[in-house]
Amino acid sequence: MWGEGRESQQYIKQQEDITDSTSSNMKLLVVIALLGLSAAAAWPSYMSDEPDGVPTHQKQHDVNYAFYKIFEPLRDNRLADKATSFNPVGDISMYKDGGVAVRHLMDELTHGRLLEKKHWAVATNKRHLEEAIMLFEVFMQCKDWNCVASNGAYFRERVNEEEFIYAAYHAIKHSPLTQHVVLPAMYEVKPHHFTKTQVIEEAYEAKEMRLRNIIFQNNFTGTPNDIEHRVAYYREDVGVGTHHLMIHLENPFWWKDTYGYHIDRKERTSSMPITSSSTFGPPFPIRNDDIHLHDVDKIxxxxxxxxxxxxxxxxxxxxxxxxxxxxxxxxxxxxGIDILGDIIQSSMYSPNRKYYGNLTTLAYTLLDHQTDPQE
Incomplete structure (x- = not known):
């Protein structure tokens, strides 16, 4: 009887252990499930598709490869095929405006009126901005992702790289087709706009020597003896510069409500990223110490x-x-602050652009030309 009692007790103990283990496993599974649901709630973009039904991961893939090594040919085979076989005006039913925007851009392209590739471009140049907006409007008129991806691949290989980046970044940020797409960091797409020439050259040397895990010192360009060095962080920090770009990306001064919605704009004080090196040609010249601002011809x-x-x-x-x-x-x-913001940066919402002018853009442009105001 004692033996049977001990065996019974051992059996009961084993069953209790199994039950406890099963209960613990169930609790663990419940916790994991709850964490998964919490993650899905916190990051809905990973669990949902875009309005046109195309998976978010496919759009993210296309965007990543579109900006990957932007100054070189496309590396993705599918996008490369689109770049060679797609005809932007072949089927105008894919555009909400019946192809008006894309026909205008194609006319400029076929007649050689667009800025060529491998040339420096900047948004403060009126013509460069107009060309970038032409492409932006093509993207915004697309009804589905196939239209966006096809036009993106086609024009990436044919228009100026800087203008393509400007147009595509704004379109991805504001298009209803890309609600959950994450833009690549601009300092990775155009590192030469955020670092000194010395760092870029060191990076190229490391690449040629096949060196890895190299840390480059990207110190500020000024010296403690220069009074402007006191605000070097606001002018040259990569994070602050990226923040500045994102503000303008979210609030383009040329935005029109016809693009889809109204933007509540407020002018914010922020920095300009340093541009000490150029992708094409020699490095950008720097402004000497104690320089006085001068008028700039034709600007x-x-x-x-x-x-x-x-x-x-x-x-x-x-x-x-x-x-x-x-x-x-x-x-x-x-x-009132919205109205002042519209005036200071002279957006399309400005109540009187002729009288209040375009303070921000003109100031940026004059600063850009201070190294040689006569050019």
């Missing part, structure tokens, strides 16, 4: 900026701005 004059600032100061002091018809618009309310 603008210093007194224009002074007048713009005075008019904005007057508007703030009086509590209103004037539109093109001379009507007073009150800015001492919750929307």
């Amino acid at each position: 603008g004059r210093i007194h224009e900026i002074v007048h713009m600032e005075d008019r904005i100061h007057d508007a703030i002091a009086h509590g209103y701005v004037e539109d093109e018809q001379g009507n007073k618009i009150n800015i001492e309310n919750d929307h």
